[in-house]
Amino acid sequence: xxxxxxxxxxxxxxxxxxxxxxxxxxxxxxxxxxxxxxxxxxxxxxxxxxxxxxxxxxxxxxxxxxxxxxxxxxxxxxxxxxxxxxxxxxxxxxxxxxxxxxxxxxxxxxxxxxxxxxxxxxxxxxxxxxxxxxxxxxxxxxxxxxxxxxxxxxxxxxxxxxxxxxxxxxxxxxxxxxxxxxxxxxxxxxxxxxxxxxxxxxxxxxxxxxxxxxxxxxxxx
Amino acid sequence: xxxxxxxxxxxxxxxxxxxxxxxxxxxxxxxxxxxxxxxxxxxxxxxxxxxxxxxxxxxxxxxxxxxxxxxxxxxxxxxxxxxxxxxxxxxxxxxxxxxxxxxxxxxxxxxxxxxxxxxxxxxxxxxxxxxxxxxxxxxxxxxxxxxxxxxxxxxxxxxxxxxxxxxxxxxxxxxxxxxxxxxxxxxxxxxxxxxxxxxxxxxxxxxxxxxxxxxxxxxxxxxxxxxxxxxxxxxxxxxxxxxxxxxx
Numbered sequence: 001x002x003x004x005x006x007x008x009x010x011x012x013x014x015x016x017x018x019x020x021x022x023x024x025x026x027x028x029x030x031x032x033x034x035x036x037x038x039x040x041x042x043x044x045x046x047x048x049x050x051x052x053x054x055x056x057x058x059x060x061x062x063x064x065x066x067x068x069x070x071x072x073x074x075x076x077x078x079x080x081x082x083x084x085x086x087x088x089x090x091x092x093x094x095x096x097x098x099x100x101x102x103x104x105x106x107x108x109x110x111x112x113x114x115x116x117x118x119x120x121x122x123x124x125x126x127x128x129x130x131x132x133x134x135x136x137x138x139x140x141x142x143x144x145x146x147x148x149x150x151x152x153x154x155x156x157x158x159x160x161x162x163x164x165x166x167x168x169x170x171x172x173x174x175x176x177x178x179x180x181x182x183x184x185x186x187x188x189x190x191x192x193x194x195x196x197x198x199x200x201x202x203x204x205x206x207x208x209x210x211x212x213x214x215x216x217x218x219x220x221x
Numbered sequence: 222x223x224x225x226x227x228x229x230x231x232x233x234x235x236x237x238x239x240x241x242x243x244x245x246x247x248x249x250x251x252x253x254x255x256x257x258x259x260x261x262x263x264x265x266x267x268x269x270x271x272x273x274x275x276x277x278x279x280x281x282x283x284x285x286x287x288x289x290x291x292x293x294x295x296x297x298x299x300x301x302x303x304x305x306x307x308x309x310x311x312x313x314x315x316x317x318x319x320x321x322x323x324x325x326x327x328x329x330x331x332x333x334x335x336x337x338x339x340x341x342x343x344x345x346x347x348x349x350x351x352x353x354x355x356x357x358x359x360x361x362x363x364x365x366x367x368x369x370x371x372x373x374x375x376x377x378x379x380x381x382x383x384x385x386x387x388x389x390x391x392x393x394x395x396x397x398x399x400x401x402x403x404x405x406x407x408x409x410x411x412x413x414x415x416x417x418x419x420x421x422x423x424x425x426x427x428x429x430x431x432x433x434x435x436x437x438x439x440x441x442x443x444x445x446x447x448x449x450x451x452x453x454x455x456x457x458x459x460x461x462x463x464x465x466x467x468x469x
Binding site: 013014015016017018019020021040041042043044064065066067068069070071072073076077080081084092094095096097099100102127130157158 | 233234235236237238239240241260261262263264282284285286287288289290291292293296297300301304312314315316317319320322347350377378
């Protein structure tokens with residue numbers, strides 16, 4: 001197995017996160033050798049600056065957390081984030097279009113973002129708390145067909161986070177064609193290992209330090 | 222008092238479908254609300270539905286965290302206006318405010334304002350995250366940026382508008398901008414309290430117009446009458462056209 005820390009996107013996405021919070025997040029990511037830091041797009045530049053000369057990547061969220069911004073705005077946000085230094089993008093699927101069964105629009109939304117970053121890692125957040133089993137299967141299929149490198153469970157801002165059952169479903173659809181990122185509510189070493197043993201290749205969490213040091217965190221994401 | 226003209230009828234949740242947006246616009250027409258408020262992905266649809274009415278379309282940018290890059294907020298706002306939005310609501314960058322990086326907070330707002338020119342700009346402060354001094358500071362930045370409306374809440378944070386915060390905002394900005402309250406305003410009485418406290422606009426996802434509930438009661442009676450008649454006579458076409466006339 002890879003080192004546990006390399007599974008972790010060290011995450012801070014709350015609206016009130018300050019410059020100092022981001023600097024601390026980046027320092028922790030360097031110390032614990034996390035895969036990336038995951039931040040809102042207004043902090044891409046700052047995170048990149050903090051992480052220059054380090055292998056830690058910058059991951060930015062797009063259309064976050066509702067996924068309901070128009071496609072063109074998602075494209076503009078992505079391009080800006082990439083030019084500010086983002087290495088990976090986590091976009092939220094348009095859940096409203098999905099619920100309207102306008103699968104074509106859902107797919108185009110994802111394809112348009114992928115087109116901005118053909119060689120970089122795109123993760124598509126399904127927000128599984130809003131979806132039933134059939135919808136999770138369908139959303140996973142659409143995301144993968146539209147160019148997602150990862151399908152990701154949750155924003156951490158919905159009504160619930162990752163569950164073992166949802167991840168198993170996603171894994172069965174992905175079947176090697178895409179990787180899985182589990183996020184939302186993963187706060188301790190034991191839970192993290194459960195997901196990794198299911199074949200999850202990335203964890204989004206604010207509790208990365210607790211996870212790698214074997215403690216339990218009080219963070220909510 | 223008819224408060225329908227104060228109301229932005231709002232649907233911003235992630236799972237809102239096309240059907241939900243259509244219902245929202247129809248109810249807004251029926252009640253004569255001032256505006257509907259929707260996410261940018263649905264502006265073009267709302268524009269189609271409301272094109273022949275005076276109901277305005279408000280849309281959001283950087284919503285609900287306010288933490289998207291300025292460039293992304295600018296682009297989203299511009300695109301929404303192009304698609305037919307009459308008003309833009311942006312969330313203030315709370316992280317910058319909390320970092321005391323007021324220059325960036327102001328720049329974020331002014332850049333959006335410049336991009337949308339004469340389209341009214343509302344700025345959401347998200348008061349649930351701010352203390353009194355921060356609310357006052359946020360208001361003064363909004364005034365420096367010449368925003369049209371200061372709005373209390375996104376509706377996606379831990380809590381919404383409060384009367385206390387509304388009064389603080391009113392005292393700070395006086396009549397230099399309008400105040401819009403939102404988040405948890407779910408009935409007529411509450412809405413009235415805010416209007417008395419100095420609010421100019423109300424954002425709500427609940428249909429709080431008392432006229433509308435009496436209309437709904439009236440309609441329910443009509444539906445019932447024709448449903449009963451329909452069962453007996455089994456002539457759906459005729460029943461339907463009579464019913465639709467009576468509903469008008």
